[in-house]
Amino acid sequence: MKLAVDAMGGDYAPEEVIKGVEQARDAYPDIEFLVFGQAERVTPLVTNMTRISVKNADEVITMEDEPVRAVRRKKNSSIVLAAQAVKDGEADAFFSAGNTGAVLAAGLFIVGRIKGIxxxxxxxxxxxxxxxxxxxxxxxxxxxxxxxxxxxxxxxxxxxxxxxxxxxxxxxxxxxxxxxxxxxxxxxxxxxxxxxxxxxxxxxxxxxxxxxxxxxxxxxxxxxxxxxxxxxxxxxxxxxxxxxxxxxxxxxxxxxxxxxxxxxxxxxxxxxxxxxxxxxxxxxxxxxGLQAPVVKTHGSSKAKTIKNTIAQIKAMVDGGSVKDVNTYFETHSDDMAALKDKLK
Structure with a gap:
């Protein structure tokens, strides 16, 4: 499993994000981490690079940014590049403690919805x-x-x-x-x-x-x-x-x-x-309802919460929840279409 991480989002980023990632790395030997952020700030915080790759992202989407505009304009931000890694098949899931609206927008516009949702x-x-x-x-x-x-x-x-x-x-x-x-x-x-x-x-x-x-x-x-x-x-x-x-x-x-x-x-x-x-x-x-797990953790999250969020994402990937939803709406497309018409 490969996980794309926004290292720049949250009140205590990137320090607490990296601490949480390293704790999760030590707890879950089957996860590799693609950590997106400003490399000059993020790399010195990593004490052990085992299964951690730092991907440079020059731009940061702040809590004050208008979400949709920021996702469209800040193409080199950690949120956008992490979501793009999932879209491109380089990662299985993406999470951030940053701007909630931007994470949702990146999930919708970049990762994409499951057909039928x-x-x-x-x-x-x-x-x-x-x-x-x-x-x-x-x-x-x-x-x-x-x-x-x-x-x-x-x-x-x-x-x-x-x-x-x-x-x-x-x-x-x-x-x-x-x-x-x-x-x-x-x-x-x-x-x-x-x-x-x-x-x-x-x-x-x-x-x-x-x-x-x-x-x-x-x-x-x-x-x-x-x-x-x-x-x-x-x-x-x-x-x-x-x-x-x-x-x-x-x-x-x-x-x-x-x-x-x-x-x-x-x-x-x-x-x-x-x-x-x-x-x-x-x-x-x-x-x-997206093609891959996209998870937003609390902006005030510290290392413990980051690690627990990664455990949650691992359970989603291991359990195949996205695949199950995809399969359901594929096999029930006619029933869902009929129900949608009935509820109009």
């Missing part, structure tokens, strides 16, 4: 709290497409199923539709049409509507939604978790010696909760 969806992995049977679920779309049609959500369900099976190793994953109630007649016209379409598919294990308040309790292994709602839900969960942790900490510090002693006794419990909510262990967000 209307709109690729951005997929993220979230924790399930307190479950004895599963500790994570996937949700898509979480930001690639603010506008949508019911047929897009049907395609997300199929792609999400493949991802859950190949990467998370979930047999017959439960597919849920994010809605404002669990009853089948909830939601606007588009959500009701999506519900009926998903309920009519025999290839998926559709469990109905799920509510945002229940997501972390694990009502589904794959949660399907539109990009606007998914992104808002994701940020609400992250924001609430951070606010609650800050509130608890402030309460402990203001509660005097008794509160501090109690917190000390619950230290292991707090550590366990923190571990469950730590996004870094779950890797990055995947743009599903």
């Amino acid at each position: 209307d709109r690729p969806g951005l997929t993220t992995t979230m924790p399930i709290i307190g479950s004895e049977t599963a500790n994570q679920f996937v949700m898509l779309d979480v930001g690639a497409n603010a506008d949508y049609k019911p047929f897009n959500l049907v395609q997300y369900a199929i792609m999400g199923k493949s991802y859950a099976e190949s990467v998370m190793h979930v047999a017959n994953p439960r597919i849920g539709l994010l809605n404002n109630g669990t009853e089948s007649d909830k939601g606007d016209r588009a959500h009701r049409a999506t519900y009926d379409a998903l309920a009519g598919l025999t290839d998926i294990n559709f469990v109905g509507n799920v509510e945002s308040r229940d997501l972390l309790n694990g009502p589904a292994d794959v949660v399907v939604t539109d990009g606007f709602t998914g992104n808002a839900t994701l940020k609400a969960i992250e924001g609430t978790a951070l606010t609650m942790l800050s509130t608890i900490k402030d309460g402990i510090m203001a509660g005097g010696m008794k509160s501090k002693l109690g917190a000390l006794m619950l230290k292991d419990t707090f550590r366990s909760v923190g571990h469950q909510m730590d996004y870094s262990q779950y890797g990055g967000a995947v743009l599903l």
Whole structure:
């Protein structure tokens, strides 16, 4: 397996990116790394060049750049050249911690969509709290497409199923539709049409509507939604978790010696909760529906998250998730076309 890496993207690039790549290189002897970035900055950071090739990329797409314009104009940027390596067959996958919009644009315009996929969806992995049977679920779309049609959500369900099976190793994953109630007649016209379409598919294990308040309790292994709602839900969960942790900490510090002693006794419990909510262990967000894995990890990612993201990509490549999706839409092209017409 060969992985194209954008070394210049992220708050701590290129130092933490290279550290994470070297940790992954040591952990996974079957991966070769094509590292794209400004060679004069990147090369001195590599302590061992085994299975690492530094590819010079003079330009950098910053977080402030307009994504599509930057991808079109900065042809020698690390993001563009890494995506091009995948397009040219020199690498099997590409990841970056850089400009999200630019990574998505490079994936769409350079790597390219799977035939039959209307709109690729951005997929993220979230924790399930307190479950004895599963500790994570996937949700898509979480930001690639603010506008949508019911047929897009049907395609997300199929792609999400493949991802859950190949990467998370979930047999017959439960597919849920994010809605404002669990009853089948909830939601606007588009959500009701999506519900009926998903309920009519025999290839998926559709469990109905799920509510945002229940997501972390694990009502589904794959949660399907539109990009606007998914992104808002994701940020609400992250924001609430951070606010609650800050509130608890402030309460402990203001509660005097008794509160501090109690917190000390619950230290292991707090550590366990923190571990469950730590996004870094779950890797990055995947743009599903492309010809190869394209993964965007958090801009504040450090070496640990970089390494975990590479493990996630390895699972995608080893599990053949892209090939499975490709095969499904090839063999079901007539059925998908008929369903698309029905949902117009």
